[in-house]
Amino acid sequence: MERQTTPNHSQPMPDPKAGPEEQGGPDSRAGLRPPVRPGQEVEITLTGLNHAGQGVGRVQGLAVFVDQALPGETVQARVLTVHRNYATARLERILAPAPGRQKPVCSLFPACGGCQLQHLRYAEQLAWKRRQVVDALERIGGLRQVPVLPTLGMADPFHYRNKVQYPVALVPPAQAGRGPAVALGCFEARSHRVVPADHCYIQSPLNNEVAAAVRSLLTRYGWQPYDERSRRGLIRHVLIRSNSSGDQALVCLVTTRPDVPRKEQLAAELMEAAPPVVGVVQNINPQPGNVILGRQTVPIRGCDRLVDQLQVPGAGKLSFYVSAASFFQVNPVQAEVLYGQVLRAAGLSGSETVVDAYAGVGAITLALARQARFAYGVEVVPAAVKDARANARLNRVENVEFRTGAVEDVLPTLQQEGVRAAVAVVDPPRAGCSPPVLQALAALGAQRLVYVSCYPATLARDLARLAQLGYAAVQVQPVDMFPQTSHVEAVALVVRQQAQKGQRREDCP
Numbered sequence: 001m002e003r004q005t006t007p008n009h010s011q012p013m014p015d016p017k018a019g020p021e022e023q024g025g026p027d028s029r030a031g032l033r034p035p036v037r038p039g040q041e042v043e044i045t046l047t048g049l050n051h052a053g054q055g056v057g058r059v060q061g062l063a064v065f066v067d068q069a070l071p072g073e074t075v076q077a078r079v080l081t082v083h084r085n086y087a088t089a090r091l092e093r094i095l096a097p098a099p100g101r102q103k104p105v106c107s108l109f110p111a112c113g114g115c116q117l118q119h120l121r122y123a124e125q126l127a128w129k130r131r132q133v134v135d136a137l138e139r140i141g142g143l144r145q146v147p148v149l150p151t152l153g154m155a156d157p158f159h160y161r162n163k164v165q166y167p168v169a170l171v172p173p174a175q176a177g178r179g180p181a182v183a184l185g186c187f188e189a190r191s192h193r194v195v196p197a198d199h200c201y202i203q204s205p206l207n208n209e210v211a212a213a214v215r216s217l218l219t220r221y222g223w224q225p226y227d228e229r230s231r232r233g234l235i236r237h238v239l240i241r242s243n244s245s246g247d248q249a250l251v252c253l254v255t256t257r258p259d260v261p262r263k264e265q266l267a268a269e270l271m272e273a274a275p276p277v278v279g280v281v282q283n284i285n286p287q288p289g290n291v292i293l294g295r296q297t298v299p300i301r302g303c304d305r306l307v308d309q310l311q312v313p314g315a316g317k318l319s320f321y322v323s324a325a326s327f328f329q330v331n332p333v334q335a336e337v338l339y340g341q342v343l344r345a346a347g348l349s350g351s352e353t354v355v356d357a358y359a360g361v362g363a364i365t366l367a368l369a370r371q372a373r374f375a376y377g378v379e380v381v382p383a384a385v386k387d388a389r390a391n392a393r394l395n396r397v398e399n400v401e402f403r404t405g406a407v408e409d410v411l412p413t414l415q416q417e418g419v420r421a422a423v424a425v426v427d428p429p430r431a432g433c434s435p436p437v438l439q440a441l442a443a444l445g446a447q448r449l450v451y452v453s454c455y456p457a458t459l460a461r462d463l464a465r466l467a468q469l470g471y472a473a474v475q476v477q478p479v480d481m482f483p484q485t486s487h488v489e490a491v492a493l494v495v496r497q498q499a500q501k502g503q504r505r506e507d508c509p
């Protein structure tokens, strides 16, 4: 899951699959007048945190979501919106703080919208993420017996991100000092206003350093930031990636048109000012809307990709080419932990054929291939498959094949070709797997499924569907890929039920 740098309209959006605590419960209030109205100030005691990191409490039975309020505290809040079975409110005053509350380290919190949980101690963030998984399994999947292990967190839960996508705006002369300056930042929650971020506490130090250099060059070169309303301007976003060792960065300038005067000169100056920058590329996105990248990316100067390395427990060191548009885990420290958990859950002996569905640039596929007889990776984005094949060559992994296409189509094709896969890994986007995908995995003969999920609600739904296909969830391991935010990632081990009978407990991750 990605940090939101496009305008944040996602909150408060009720989750149709969320449980009573998040949603205001079954609709027992139908036909009743809401007990609160917009503008009203209410005193409320919070009892939960919803999936967006908002405190949840009740006023006369109606669920009220309060930004930055924490469970266990009593607050004064002003009602913003009132819906059929929930309301939203702004925190006005904390009357009794929760024991887990802490002072956020970043002065932009919560305005920038990138972090939702900086005001909650890290140990409590980890506990809350585990709770999110438990609640989803129980309420959505009806799965009460599945062990959910404590969340695996970071020793230092800051400065972990290797990728940033900043929108660009103009800071008025009054704020900028001498003349108008270009600002890079984040969209304020529920708005299109850019909050300038000179330093981001969850970005890698190199990303912060490169962002500062880009900011000053864009100001000096007078590149006009894109204005969504008038649809005028040149530069829309600046995407920066850096590698784990902090010695390579790649900059992608997202512009509305291809012809930009003096872009080669700007790129040369940038690479001189920030020597770890190995290349500057340009992505052209003329379309209005929230999608950050357009279809075309062209090199301006230097390389069009960087090289990163991960040390995956059980698979050793793996190197990856990462280009501007590729999917690559944004937290490399935790990616190693996550992939290590995937390998443990896969429990490979070396004789298996494995399928990695939703393969991205092949990180999991290559790790699996190191422990299996043969690995297939399936990915829908052709550019990612190109990267995955290059990554296989880079790591001299030969017992692997990547197929381009939707898993819905490719998995049945593999089955028709006679492929049998004892172990399968799925790492789908938030929407989870469609029922035909789960059926196709069963048809491939998977005895063991490892489900990597970035959204507990769809994980719970899919584990319940898998139960109907004869698979039992053995255990779930949350891994904190996104400290300070409300995103929750988890690895679930699921086994075919006959196979489970003879399985020893030590096999579990």
Ligand SMILES: C[S@@+](CC[C@H](N)C(=O)[O-])C[C@H]1O[C@@H](n2cnc3c(N)ncnc32)[C@H](O)[C@@H]1O
Binding pocket: 001, 327, 328, 329, 357, 358, 359, 360, 361, 362, 363, 364, 378, 379, 380, 381, 384, 405, 406, 407, 408, 427, 428, 429
């Ligand atoms: C969460 S990423 C996982 C990437 C990879 N496992 C990793 O750890 O780097 C999900 C990937 O699934 C791909 N994807 C989305 N829908 C797909 C589909 N229907 N069929 C195949 N791949 C799909 C996306 O392009 C993306 O690369």
